[in-house]
Amino acid sequence: MVPLSLPHRLVLVRHGETDWNREGRLQGGQDIPLNALGREQAAEAAGRLKALEPGFAGLDYICSPMGRARETMDILRRDLDLAAGAYRVDDRLRELTFGTWEGFTWREIRKAEREQAHLRERDKWGFVPPGGESYRMLAERVRPVLAGLERETVIVSHGGVARAILALVGAVAPQKAAMVEIWQGKLLVVEGDRADWL
Known part of the structure; x- marks a missing residue:
């Protein structure tokens, strides 16, 4: 994979926690809402962004269309005193889909589909779930x-999307990117081929 070179800083925010996150269930394309902790994490992300970038009002804001990401963006913008809804939604930023595995925990999948789960463990980057x-x-x-970004941008999306972006910019090798922990309530700041948590 040829790494993309981003001319501007990119700030990634994973949506706040949902009950399925807490239970370890694969959400993928399922629209599970934030829980109380998830709403607190969205507010934490706003505070971190305010501390990172005094000119946050002039940044571009793009969001996944999924409800948990949009609620996170709405809380973030509310706490930054930015206009509600004045951000772009891009369907390409929706979460990785897990197909028929959605709603199950990894433990349940390993028990029910041992061979498929083993194949995924061997190649998390390339494996396609049913x-x-x-x-x-x-x-x-x-x-x-990413190729279309024209200025410093805040993207509110999902763990899978953040992992893909880390691989795309060359911050992490693809096979390792699929295993990177993506935190909720923090900012993942990407500059060039570096990515740092704030």
């Missing part, structure tokens, strides 16, 4: 979004 998509496919979906 009816779902791989991280490789997700990265190709997200690549044009």
